[in-house]
Structure formats: structure tokens, C-alpha cells
Amino acid sequence: MENRLLLINKRAEVVQEFLRCFEHEDFIIDVAMSGVEGFERLRDTEYKVVVTGTVFHDIDGEKLLNYIAKNKPETVCIVYTTKLSVAQVAYLTNRLHVFRVFLRPGDYRGEMLTGIQEAFELYDVREAEKEIEKEERKNLEMQKERFDEMRQRVMEREEADTLLLRIFEPILNKIVESGDDLEEVERAQLLSIERQIIAQYMKENQQPVGGLGTVEVKLRHQFFEGFENRRLRVQTGSMVIQLNQSFVDSVYMCIWLLVRRITMLTKSFQTDVTIDFETSTKVNVDVRFKLPDGVWQEEENRALSKKITAVHEQVVRDLCSDFIRKPEDGGLVYHMLLDSQKEVVFDT
Structure with missing residues (x-):
């Protein structure tokens, strides 16, 4: 399956920035400018990765995220929005299985590109796991070893906490009040x-x-x-x-x-x-x-x-x-x- 990504965002300037920054990358980008259009594209096309906002004019953004979590569990979801609290991030990652959260303005060529590449890799890892389960027992050990290497590369880092910390990294320094008296x-x-x-x-x-x-x-x-x-x-x-x-x-x-x-x-x-x-x-x-x-x-x-x-x-x-x-x-x-x-x- 080709590396295809769906961007769902109501803001034209965000869509233009996104397309411009990733036009030379080796993945295909489809765009939905509303929540309803996002639903339609998800229904008609299989995507490895979805990058979506949380607020739309036509639907509740949480409903869209719930739809992806329940009906497209194999699709890796990234949220790109303006403002979130720690509680909201915990809700997205724990309840709706969101893979990454980024806040605007994002570092497109840095942490966001890395997050998207890892999302594609995670999708492939999950698909590899499904294939392993289908294969005959005589090939299990060989396939399991290859899968474990892929999973370790995606899900583990030198420090055990790096992956989870990346989820929170974009919102650090935004929790604390201004502290004018300090x-x-x-x-x-x-x-x-x-x-x-x-x-x-x-x-x-x-x-x-x-x-x-x-x-x-x-x-x-x-x-x-x-x-x-x-x-x-x-x-x-x-x-x-x-x-x-x-x-x-x-x-x-x-x-x-x-x-x-x-x-x-x-x-x-x-x-x-x-x-x-x-x-x-x-x-x-x-x-x-x-x-x-x-x-x-x-x-x-x-x-x-x-x-x-x-x-x-x-x-x-x-x-x-x-x-x-x-x-x-x-x-x-x-x-x-x-x-x-x-x-x-x-x-x-």
C-alpha cells in the first residue's frame, strides 16, 4: 500500500503551509477542508496516516477522532491544533489512541516531519504484525525476529520515556501561567x-x-x-x-x-x-x-x-x-x- 496521508483542516493557510513544506516528500497528501469532507474521504479511501485539527465548522472534532479510532483503527492519527491542556492531551492519547499531538505554529521540517515518518513506519509495523499472525507456524520465528526489530525501532528509544515525552513536548511551557510576579x-x-x-x-x-x-x-x-x-x-x-x-x-x-x-x-x-x-x-x-x-x-x-x-x-x-x-x-x-x-x- 502506498504512503498516503489525509490532511483535515478548515484553515486554508494551514493547508497551504503543509502542502508547500512536504511537496517533495515520498508520500501522497490528500486534503479535506471540513469535517464532513474528512468523513467522506476516510470512507472511500484507505489512509496510513491522518493529520487533523480538533475544531470544525460543520461537525464536532471529537466525533471525527472517535470515528477514526473506532472505524479506522489501523490508521495512525496525528492531531495538529492551536491549543490543548494536559488533560486534553491525555484524553486524546489514552482514549482516542492519537499517536502525536502538535501545536501551531508547528516545526514542519523538524519534529512534525519526524512524527509523520514514524507514523508511516508504525502503520507498516502493525500491518507486519497482522501478516505474521496469518503466516504458517514454520515461518513464525523468522518473521517474528524481523517484526521485533521494526517494532523496537519505532516503539523504543535509547531512553524508555522518549516516545511518550514527544507527545507532550509541543505543549511544555504552555501550562504555566505568565508569572508576572516572578x-x-x-x-x-x-x-x-x-x-x-x-x-x-x-x-x-x-x-x-x-x-x-x-x-x-x-x-x-x-x-x-x-x-x-x-x-x-x-x-x-x-x-x-x-x-x-x-x-x-x-x-x-x-x-x-x-x-x-x-x-x-x-x-x-x-x-x-x-x-x-x-x-x-x-x-x-x-x-x-x-x-x-x-x-x-x-x-x-x-x-x-x-x-x-x-x-x-x-x-x-x-x-x-x-x-x-x-x-x-x-x-x-x-x-x-x-x-x-x-x-x-x-x-x-
């Missing part, structure tokens, strides 16, 4: 910490969390083992329900971010986590921290420290339907309501 050095520190948050999470969580019982195991391994002055207790409700994997990942990420922030303030603390599922799609999470005297008060009095806390908490807010933080005697408590049915709204 000195230039403090602002640089804040942006560095922002990068560390995402880099550390993606490095430590290459694999899905798994069942709800794994939440405590992973938290204990990452933050509490080897620290005599740290305590963790996790309580879960007794309701027996089938949970969506990506929903459990979101719950874990919220708790992970809050615990990580506390570890930056003090080496000694106690954490009590209560996870209470109302339904399979809605959960209440309470995270209580007992801290040494004066730790939180000192944090509240430093502008940079408050900004660092704000970076952690803003990502959690984006993932929650309700988010409350309040001081408590000897520490503080966070209350979060997560709803897997929460809509992710894309900006125009």
Missing part, C-alpha cells in the same frame, strides 16, 4: 520543574496502572519505600464494579501529582487516601496529608513555591469535575471528584 531566574526554575513533572511521570508509568489495587502498590514503590518517616494508607470502597483502564490511570495520576508535590516540601509526612467509587464512571477521592509543623505555612509565604504547587494542582483540576483543597489541623486535605464522562472541550 524574577527571570525563578520563572526558569518553574518551567524546569514543569518539564520534570511530565518527564518523571511518563518515565515511571510506561505501563498502565492496572487494577485499583495496584494504585497503593505503585504509590508505595515510588514514594514511600526506603523512607522511615513516610506513611501511606489507601482505603477503597467495597463496591464490585468493572473499571475502565484509562479511568483508573487518571485517578492514579491525580494522586501521584499531589504526593509528588509534598515530597518536594518535606521528607517526613503521612498520607491517607480514600477512593470511593459511586459508579463505574464516577469516583470521589480524598487525599489527606499530615505534615511537620510550619511546612505548609512556609510554602504559602513563598511566591515561587506557590507557583510550583499551582502547576501540580492545575493538571489535577483539568482531570477532575470538582477539586477542593483546604487546610486541616496538622496538614491539608484534597477532595476530588473524577467523572470519566466529563467532556473534553477543545478551544477554537
